[in-house]
Amino acid sequence: MNSSIISLSKKAISLLGIALLWQLVAMQMDPFVLPGPLETMRTVLSYFGDPEFYYAVYRTLLKLLIGMVCVLLLGGCLGLLLGLYPRWKPYLEPVIDIMQSVPPIAWLGIAIIWFGLTDLPAIFIIVLSTTPVLVVNLYEGFAAIDGKLMRMAKVYHVPGNKILRHIILPSLKSYLKSGMITSAGLGWKLAVMAELLTSVDGIGSLLSDARTNLETDRVFALALFMAIFWNVIKSCITFLFRSRVSLPTHLNK
Structure with a gap:
């Protein structure tokens, strides 16, 4: 305490x-260039009575949630595949490198051409730009697994599904947590950026309106909200990984 x-x-x-x-x-x-903290706080308080603000927050969070679910499924599967079957690395590594090296703004341009000014471009760049982060974290987690423990499990003929559930997955837990926090942080910023550039409903759209109207205090207030929301998201992810996973005493049972 x-x-x-x-x-x-x-x-x-x-x-x-x-x-x-x-x-x-x-x-x-x-104040037009840099509003003070008190003026910014007054603008922050004014948003609490604005229904449009709550709808914008909901839209941005929804895109982030959909994107992160896709990242968890795609990145988790690719990370496990690379870790369990390293021989696939030469085939998958170029794909991961392309996803990691192309700037999100380029992916966004492609997404706008493909999907138009909808919610899909934001989800698209979240998935493509953050999936490599999770894959790399999980792959590093496999490299850090205790080799002696794995050899012991093979000596005692522990079934593969038990090795996965009781050795591999618990060992990857901290790497998965780190990867999800980093991916969610990047995804949060990308979702707002996509909304700002496409003017689709969300916090980014509110930022676009404030920028167009030269309302600097609103830009600062929204930036403060984004920082607060990110800390809440980060706390939620940390809470989900809070439970401890212990290895069983007898793996071969």
């Missing part, structure tokens, strides 16, 4: 320092 309080106190001090620095810089500039 004390360590949690100390950690929260340090974060509060850090945020307070950022707010003070922000205020000092804002005092030297025009």
Whole structure:
């Protein structure tokens, strides 16, 4: 409990320092260029009474959720395939490299041509740009699995399904968590970017409107909301991986 309080106190001090620095810089500039934290907070509070804001948040979160489910299924399968059957690596590695090397903005251009100004371009770039992150994390997890434990399981003729459930998957848990957090963080930013460039309903669309109307305070307020929402998403993912998985004493039973 004390360590949690100390950690929260340090974060509060850090945020307070950022707010003070922000205020000092804002005092030297025009509010149109850099609104202060108090003005930004007033704009933040004004959004709570705006039904359009809640709908925009729902639309962005929905795209992120659909995209991350696809990433988990596709990236999880590819990561397990590369880990369990390394001989497939030379065939799949070029595909992963292409997905990882092409900038998301290029994928977005292709998606707009294919799917038009709909929700699909946002989901498309989330899947293509974040799947390699999860695949690489899982593949590294396989490399870190205790070789002695695997050899022991083979000596005792442990069935393959038990090796997968009791050795491989628990060993990959931390790598899967790291991969999902990194992928979700990137996916969150890509979803907003796609909405901003396509003006499709979502937080990005609100940002586009604020930019067009030169409402800098609204841009800062929405950026603050995005930071808050991301921390909530990250906490939810961390909570899902909180339960500990222990290896059974007798693997061969």
